[in-house]
Amino acid sequence: MGTSPPGDRPAGVRGDDAGAFRRAVLGMHRATGLPMVFGGALDGRDRLRITELVGNRTGSLDGLVVRQGNGLGGKAMAMGRPVWVSDYPRAASISHDYDGPVGREGLLSIVAVPVVVRRSVRGVLYGALREPLSLADRVVGAAVEAARDLEQDLAVRDRADEALASLRREPGAGAGRPSAARWEEVRAVHAEMRALAEEVTDAATRDRLHAMTLRLAAAGLDTPAPDGPGAPPRRALSPRELDVLAYVAIGCTNAEAARRLGLLPETVKGYLRSAMRKLDSHTRLEAVTAARRAGLLP
Structure with a gap:
């Protein structure tokens, strides 16, 4: 061969x-x-x-x-x-x-x-x-399906690259930070990318999407999160907990987050409760704020 x-x-x-x-x-x-x-x-x-x-x-x-x-x-x-x-x-x-x-x-x-x-x-x-x-x-159908999977891969990559490029171009206020309106767009794209990552079957593409969401999240930090001895422990949220929190961060209700993620509202509620507990938060807003401070959300 x-x-x-x-x-x-x-x-x-x-x-x-x-x-x-x-x-x-x-x-x-x-x-x-x-x-x-x-x-x-x-x-x-x-x-x-x-x-x-x-x-x-x-x-x-x-x-x-x-x-x-x-x-x-x-x-x-x-x-x-x-x-x-x-x-x-x-x-x-x-x-x-x-x-x-x-x-x-x-x-x-x-x-x-x-x-x-x-x-x-x-x-x-x-x-x-x-x-x-x-x-x-069957063979023609499998060929078409391969092309459709590739189309989804490229479309997701384009969306992620555009979001990152837009973030870099936005002049914003002070120290080159993006405007509030631009941040809302970045956060919406972040949530969408996390949801798409769960639908992608190709492991390499899924890993790249997750890496891009981390880049978007890190863009919201004034300074990089410290590492090494003496650094505060990073909050370990599961992928689904972070998916739910990403949609909560852009104002979605539990029902809306469930619809976008293909989950039941009660399942979303369970993930949110778990994320709040891990982030030592008592409200949805506190959990979102804590996640942003930890560099988990943009």
Whole structure:
């Protein structure tokens, strides 16, 4: 089984996107069982570059630039929906700009699924057979599901990056601190990110989301929380206790927090009581304030 090296990435491909596409290609390979799966992120406004390959026998597709409208992947980019053919060299529904590299790899039956985030194509995932057979509905469905998971991953990353960038840009008052209105937006994004993290199945993405929420929380501290001997003990809230407290911090009732987190109101109430006890607080407001002072919430 061949794979493309994870080394240098072409200009225009975000490092985060490249890593996300790599995981998506590996996941799609496992889910579909197809002998070859490949793909890549956009490298410019209307083109993508194939950088991630599993199951390749040659290097003919590695680094190939696919332009919108050209070939199977370019058609998927232009239409914004999956397309597939069962005999690539003879397919009349696509242009044949890339017959050479596709032929050298021996691919015949291919599906191409665009990755679309906020109505913009970010790349394409491909799966292929070296036989002229129709792809089963299950296989096409698994390919589409892999693309949807990647879309969610990229959308969440974008949202988190935008929140952090916005926080850095906001001039605010004194020492460059954000305005009150901007803080409310940051806190809402923090709560949303924590909720999304619980829905993400990819462990690497979930860990990255949790790390981003910690960065947002730390942004609210005037000085970093001290560490080492003599430092006050950090409050150990469970992930769900912190999820609930994050929504309480933006003014949600127990019922609203339960709806957003997919929990029962009584369950939310239990998490909140536990968090208040750990934070030595008697009210919701005291718990939120204590959590912010501890750098657990922005």
